[in-house]
Ligand SMILES: O=c1nc[nH]c2c1ncn2[C@H]1C[C@H](O)[C@@H](COP(=O)(O)OP(=O)(O)OP(=O)(O)O)O1
């Protein structure tokens with residue numbers, strides 16, 4: 001099935017396209033259609049994922065899949081959370097976002113370092129689809145005191161994966177997408193599709 005991958009994030013595209021291809025989807029990045037990104041005005045990840053997918057359906061007439069995700073840090077009461085993409089003010093400023101998180105963690109005395117990435121993925125068959133398929137995934141880890149590695153995107157250099165003993169930015173893309181929040185959400189989506197049909 002041909003669908004629009006409703007994201008402007010190149011890191012997400014690189015992670016999701018191969019997995020979607022395995023699942024039998026010809027996922028075309030929304031940049032190939034040239035419409036504007038949806039405004040992410042939702043109060044929850046699922047609302048924002050729906051807004052992004054619906055925007056893509058409206059502009060293309062095709063089914064669309066969107067991810068809305070973020071980093072949730074326990075010591076910061078869940079920040080950066082929903083505003084992970086522009087925590088430091090500028091959308092997609094990974095270095096600025098990381099610097100802000102590290103400064104806030106450094107201001108705390110002996111903070112717990114636990115955190116998690118969360119991903120909500122929505123698949124809409126068309127803009128008015130009343131029955132979206134919704135999947136989610138969580139990746140538990142810890143916030144490092146300083147960045148490590150230069151792979152991945154976003155907060156990957158400060159997210160430590162206890163299972164592999166390195167940062168998300170030090171994992172090969174293929175491994176990251178197998179264990180990540182987004183990889184898990186995509187696996188759940190695949191299961192739901194298999195039982196839905
Ligand atoms: O695996 C990840 N590794 C590192 N950082 C991550 C990851 N997953 C989400 N994040 C952070 C950065 C991203 O910018 C934000 C999501 O914000 P979010 O609005 O869903 O994505 P976005 O604005 O970058 O692209 P788009 O909305 O076009 O899909 O959370």
Ligand SMILES: [Mg+2]
Pocket residue numbers: 040085
């Ligand atoms: Mg966004």
